[in-house]
Amino acid sequence: MTKQIRVAVAGASGRMGREVVKMVIDEADFELAAASARSTGPVDAGTFVGKPVSGVTFSSTLEEALDSGPVDVVVDFSVPQVVYDHAVAAITRGVRPVIGATGLSPEQIEELDRLCKERGIGGLIAPNFSIGAILMMQFAAQASKYFPHLEIIEYHGDQKLDAPSGTSIKTAELISQVRGELRQGNPDEEETIEGSRGGYYNGFRIHSVRLPGVFAQQEVVFGAFGQSLKIRHDSYDRAGYMPGVAVAVRKVMTYEGMIYGFEHIMD
Structure with missing residues (x-):
């Protein structure tokens, strides 16, 4: 036994x-x-x-x-x-x-x-123990080799204390291991409201949404000429x-x- x-x-x-x-x-x-x-x-x-x-x-x-x-x-x-x-x-x-x-x-x-x-x-x-979320992170890192222009959007309830989430930071770290720093967007862009472009990480942005009724979701949005790709994971229960x-x-x-x-x- x-x-x-x-x-x-x-x-x-x-x-x-x-x-x-x-x-x-x-x-x-x-x-x-x-x-x-x-x-x-x-x-x-x-x-x-x-x-x-x-x-x-x-x-x-x-x-x-x-x-x-x-x-x-x-x-x-x-x-x-x-x-x-x-x-x-x-x-x-x-x-x-x-x-x-x-x-x-x-x-x-x-x-x-x-x-x-x-x-x-x-x-x-481990910032996240959801096997689906781990796969989402790995898929995002793999995709970033071919779609280097990306942004991360993570959603949690309004009682979450930290922003961005540990999962989004870990995702960003994995992406940065295979994607060199690339400053995205218009070099002359200007925020008319501070923080509207999200947090800066290695050339891309992380956006944190905090709302009641939301549990835990994250999507990584990739953009390229003539196409886009979204990799998303949703958690509904602990x-x-x-x-x-x-x-x-x-x-x-x-x-x-x-x-x-x-x-x-x-x-």
Whole structure:
């Protein structure tokens, strides 16, 4: 019988955290080992998300959760302000972090990579765990070789704090790996309203739309003489990210070092 992977969930009472708890409970090779939530009190994590009693009570801090028993992997979709400290707390305990929050600096990622390698464990930072979104990014990067004129438009709900989204930044990074900097548009263009052309990245623009009722969508629009191409991905429910999270939990057990980007662990 395959050994179960013992999973802790940080920020387990949040919207993404609740979906992760459900997924961990449902996967036969996972065991819910711990969960942290700052404001729920000591309630059972399973019943909190509408599942049977799990035997795991919410801890008020991630450190307390990690110290409550053996843990192999921690999944963290909490806010950027605490995710770095969470990752350090996990790695120093020999726990592999799977991080869905954005906002980590290149220096922080490099430090987490060093810490993981020192402990001989793996880690993953992924701006997006949707397999469809990852394919959208890869297709966009491939298309940019032939359609170098492009713009990114991303849509999220009006309560999202960061702009542009981590997914759009990752898309831009992938495109820039295969497309040299190319300043697009009329060189004499002028914004009559500041910011109307969007954020500048390596010669192209990223536009962030924030509206109530919107979940998560992104499109990359390519233009060429006599034609255009649009590559778009739409997410409708947080459950759509969970197959990717499950893949990440299993994969992070097999390597050493911190990896940035879900595309690097796709077979």
